[in-house]
Amino acid sequence: MSEIHLKINGQEVTAQSGQTVLEAAKGAGVEIPVLCHHPALSNWGACRMCVVEVEGMRTLQTACTLPAADGMVIKTHTEQTFNIRKFVLELLFSERNHYCMYCQMSGDCELQAQAYNHGLDHWTYPRPYEKQEVDATRKYFIMDHNRCILCTRCVRACTEIAANHTLGLRNRGAETMISADLNVPFGESSCVECGTCLQVCPTGALIDARSAYGGREKDVTHTQTTCMQCSVGCDLDVVTRYKRLLRVDGVWDSEPSGGLLCVDGRFAPLYETRKRVVKPLVRKDGKLTEASWEEALGLVANALKGDTCQGLAACATTNEALAAFAGLMTQLGGQAGRLEPVAPTLGYGVPAKVTDVLAADFIIVAGAQPLDYQRVVGYFIHRAADQGATVAVISDSENALSKRAALTVASAQAGIVAKAAADARKIVLVYSVGLKPEVIAALKPLGDKVSFLALDPARNGKGAEAVGLKPQSPVKTDVAYILLGEQPVADALHVPAGFKVVQAAYHSTLTEQADVVLPTPLWYERTGHVTTLDGVIKPLQVLLPAPADVRDESVVLEQLAALLR
Amino acid sequence: MGKIKVATQWLEACAGCHMSFLDIDERIVEFFKHVELTSSPITDLKHPPEEGVDVGILTGGIGNEDELHEAQEMRERAKLLIAMGDCAVFGGICTMRNFFPTAEVLRRGYIETESTVDGQIPQHEDLAPLTDKVSGVGDVVPVDIYLPGCPPTADAIWYVLTELLEGRMPKLEGKVLKYGMDGG
Known part of the structure; x- marks a missing residue:
């Protein structure tokens, strides 16, 4: 890469060879309007919004695809470029059925914003009023072809980021359509529902079923946290409003996933159907009954005193909780391990x-x-x-x-x-x-x-490794202390202990067998850290408050440690 | 100087644009110091005066022969015509029927709807026949000022009216240029 010098709107600009005119202009603080361009994707040059005047070139050039060259003289905002951009917008609006009044993207739509910026107070071209398909065959998001401007951001996201190659274009010209595989409904296609296309769509064509109409950008809160669904530990940009989890977006330029998420991280946790444990439960006359923390912890402490104990943790919680768990088990002299197996070691590589x-x-x-x-x-x-x-x-x-x-x-x-x-x-x-x-x-x-x-099969296996927790099977002891957190419980799990304490977020076959159940927070209700597959320690953030009687595992484990000291 | 004469009418619309006009609140007192409101759904006079008005405001789309006639009448009698709201500007929500043949729309609405028993499609010489498609006002008569929004905010309406009172042509941009409910 070498330094090049060009002139943009009369201003001397220094850029790097290999940069596009769009990037060079951005570097110099000049914003050129775009629609099909997205910084995470390759450039396509389809929409013609970014056209600029280049001295010596016969026609207007698309800034997103034009390599910046030494000595170029460029004008980005002239009467001609403005008129062409407005013309392009008029054509886009006349092509399909764009009605902001009932679109969930109104207020956040890039097409609408460009129309405002270009003073488009009405449309001069007639609209075809041709009904386009709405494909709602996928669970988490919908494709409304009426609002599609064929920018192909979704196609490029599917190809370049997810590398899944589900999306493509079929037909030509005005008949062009976004297509899944060989034109099958999205729900029957090879789509893996990673949702990257949804995140990059500039209009209301791709609709998130959960967050649609849930609040515009100006009304919502974005918080960055770490995905807890597996050990990869992707960064999440979580959108909340009115104590409601609206949507999860990927974070561009984050390690390791670079904005790519999967269905487990982006969608599934927002559709959780398991029943939550919201209060401590103790077994009375054979039935689990709500109790105060004082009573529940008293029972647990009493059971742990002097009896043989095995602690088993699902590595689905924070480093802090796992450390507190291992600490308590050491204090008690009991055995402690993790529920999930680990990948073997190679001895080489x-x-x-x-x-x-x-x-x-x-x-x-x-x-x-x-x-x-x-x-x-x-x-x-x-x-x-x-x-x-x-x-x-x-x-x-x-x-x-x-x-x-x-x-x-x-x-x-x-x-x-x-x-x-x-x-x-x-x-x-x-x-x-x-x-x-x-x-x-x-x-x-x-x-x-x-x-x-x-690949550690546990969500926070590295966190467990750091505090010395190794896989263990349940053995016959007087007391079993099971730190389950949000982890679903395997049907095969049989805990033979006489007295069972389960610290869990959801009811399960295991909580049904428990003598005491202690409620735990969910990934978005807590602070703390997890250690990713790459060994990076990443933070969790409180996005929504936990129910009043839910306590963080590490707090509870420390309270128990104090009671038993 | 005499008062500026204004006429308004709603065509195929929900009346929300006129509601939004009334949302200018106490500014209406100032407004009427300069303006005489002739025909309007608010004054309940049906036709703009034959001698003409300075400003005509139409809300709603064109969906039947009567609305077409009213738009033409307003155009003839107004020096300056404003298409106000998404329906008048773009055709709006009423264009939903443009995706179906008119006969099918009538059958669905008057006969097939789940709550209808022994329905029939109304036919009378006093009833205006539907146009083939719903369109914006600008598709049938020349419009001077487009003020989109569903509805346009009271501030956007106030901006347009006061600019005209000052003798300037309003330029729709920034906060006053919004589609749908994006302004509110």
Whole structure:
């Protein structure tokens, strides 16, 4: 990259070679109107809003696609560019059915904002009044083709960020439509509902079913926090209003996901249907009955005194809570462990970061299903494959990544993969609890050429690791203390202890068996930290207040520790 | 100087634009120092005076032959015509029927609706037939000033009226140029 000098609106501007005119202008504080351009996406040049005058060029040029060059003389806001932009807007409004009066995006719509900026007080072109489809076949968001301006931001988001290639264009000219796969309803398509397209849509064409009409940008609050749904730990921009969780957006330029989220992080937590535990419960005459914290903690402390105890934590809570949990168990002399298994250790290779997947030219996936859980890693593998990386899947059962893999082999044939990867520049091995010893052995010849990403199946497994919690099965003790948090409980979990304390956010088969249930806050009702797969300690923020009788696990565990001291 | 004569009429609309006009609140006292309101839903006079008015204000879209006639009459009798509100400017919410044939709309509305028993499509020589499509005022007569919004805010209406009283053509931009309910 070298420095270049150009003139924008008479002002001397210094830019970097490789930048577009749009970027060079932005760097100099000149805002050129855009619609199809989005900073997280490649440039397309479809809408013609960003046209500028360039000295020596015969026609107006799209600033978003024109590379800035040394000596260029550019005018961004002239009568001609203004008139052309207004003309473009008139054409866009005349193409489909844009009615701000009942659109959820009114007030936040980029098309509307540009129309205001260009003084568009009426439309001069007749409208076709052709009914366009509204596709509501997906659970979380709706596509209204009436409001689509064919900017293709959604197509580019699907292709470049999610690397899922569901969206495309069909037909040509005025008949052009956004299409899922080979023109099937969205709900029947290959869409993974990551919602990236929803986030980049400039108009009301993509509608979030939950937050639509829930408040305009000027009415809502944005808070940045960390996703607690898996160990990747994506940054979230959570939108709230009137103590209601409206929407989750990704955060561009954040590590590791760069704004990409998955259905588990963006949508699912907002549609939680499990019944919440809102008060401490104690078993009286065989039935769980609401009790005061004093009574419940008294019962727990009493049970823990002098009896054999096993503490089991689902690593679905904060580092602080896990530390307090481990501390209490140490104080009691009981055994403590985590409920979830851990991925095995290799004995060779160097640890990788999540983003290393994107830089790999050979990716081995073994004993893991990253498209089903920790999905951002799966999407990153797709993205790397799009860039030409070879993907090899080692699996004894079906793996969704096989579709895009160059080869899929059974564990017994893992040696084939080791051979295929031998000449690769950067090998990343993505694995989880399903990694078999024979695969570890077969890949050993690759040695330290392997960067490995061990996907912890727990949400905050790294936090548990830091306080020494290792997988344990429930054993027969007098008391079991189970820190469950928000984690759904596995049906197979059988706790043989005589007295069971369950600290949980939701009712479950486990709370039904419990002698004492202590309510815990949800990810958006608490502060604290989690440790991501990359080992980064990230904060949680209080977005909404917890119900009055819910207490943070770490507070409760410290109260218990004090009672037992 | 005599008072400036203004006439208003609502066509295919919900009356919200006139409500928004009344939201200028106490400013209306100042307004009437300079303005004589001739025909208007507020004065309940049906036709603008034959000798003409200075300013005609139309709200609502054009959805039947009578509304078309009223728009033409207002245009003929007003020196300056304002299309006020999203319906008058863009056709508005009434254009929802433009996606269906008129006969189908009537059948649905008067016969098929769930609450209707033994319905029939009203037909009488006094009833104006529907136009094929609902349109904005500007699609049938020349309009001088467009003031969109659903409704335009009282401030936007006040801005346009006071600019005219000052002898200037209002320029719709910034806070006074809003579509839908974005202004409120």
